[in-house]
Amino acid sequence: ETGVTQTPRHLVMGMTNKKSLKCEQHLGHNAMYWYKxxxxxxxxxxxxxxxxxxxxxxxVPSRFSPExxxxxxxxxxxxxxxxxxxxxxxxASSQDSGARAFFGQGTRLTVV
Amino acid sequence: QKEVEQxxxxxxxxxxxxxxxxxxxxxxxxQSFFWYRxxxxxxxxxxxSIYSNGDKEDGRFTAQxxxxxxYVSLLIRDSQPSDSATYLCAVKRTGGGNKLTFGTGTQLxxxx
Numbered sequence: 001e002t003g004v005t006q007t008p009r010h011l012v013m014g015m016t017n018k019k020s021l022k023c024e025q026h027l028g029h030n031a032m033y034w035y036k037x038x039x040x041x042x043x044x045x046x047x048x049x050x051x052x053x054x055x056x057x058x059x060v061p062s063r064f065s066p067e068x069x070x071x072x073x074x075x076x077x078x079x080x081x082x083x084x085x086x087x088x089x090x091x092a093s094s095q096d097s098g099a100r101a102f103f104g105q106g107t108r109l110t111v112v
Numbered sequence: 113q114k115e116v117e118q119x120x121x122x123x124x125x126x127x128x129x130x131x132x133x134x135x136x137x138x139x140x141x142x143q144s145f146f147w148y149r150x151x152x153x154x155x156x157x158x159x160x161s162i163y164s165n166g167d168k169e170d171g172r173f174t175a176q177x178x179x180x181x182x183y184v185s186l187l188i189r190d191s192q193p194s195d196s197a198t199y200l201c202a203v204k205r206t207g208g209g210n211k212l213t214f215g216t217g218t219q220l221x222x223x224x
Contacts, residue, residue, distance in 0.1 A: 043214035103155035
């Protein structure tokens with residue numbers, strides 16, 4: 001248990017579906033992140049939130065929409081995804097200026 | 113040129129041997145360096161961080177940093193089968209906010 005919880009652990013969705021990934025951290029951190037991990041590729045940073053404010057959007061397509069209602073919760077809303085979006089989506093948190101990121105277990109997403 | 117480069121492996125070492133994992137980075141402004149371990153199907157777990165040139169030891173793990181040559185390495189002494197995993201190198205630039213840039217990882221196999 002890393003203190004960062006993601007749900008669901010697995011998700012299969014059609015290209016016309018709308019779904020959301022949820023992340024919750026119990027570590028008192030104030031920075032939260034979404035990463036995408038595809039086979040044979042490095043972890044790709046998608047979004048960064050500091051104190052609920054989005055501070056980085058790494059040129060992510062608009063079919064991915066993040067939401068951070070408070071410092072403990074982070075969502076990733078998904079709509080009209082493509083099969084190439086199938087990947088492991090990892091949430092992480094850290095203290096504001098530090099980079100000791102703690103990861104959740106990830107959501108394995110398959111788009112069919 | 114990739115920002116963070118690692119040999120994907122697999123790197124196979126016999127049990128009890130020293131495993132040496134290497135990472136090079138392109139951004140000379142990088143100041144913080146991290147090694148994460150990721151077991152198959154699991155999320156990355158931070159095992160070492162290093163900020164200054166030289167060696168840093170923690171149990172069986174030693175991180176080595178050479179900023180002039182832009183490389184960072186991880187040595188694992190007395191390798192155990194439980195060390196078999198993918199090791200991710202991550203780099204943070206000073207002033208880069210909370211952004212960590214990851215390599216693709218090196219798969220390590222420790223054989224009996």
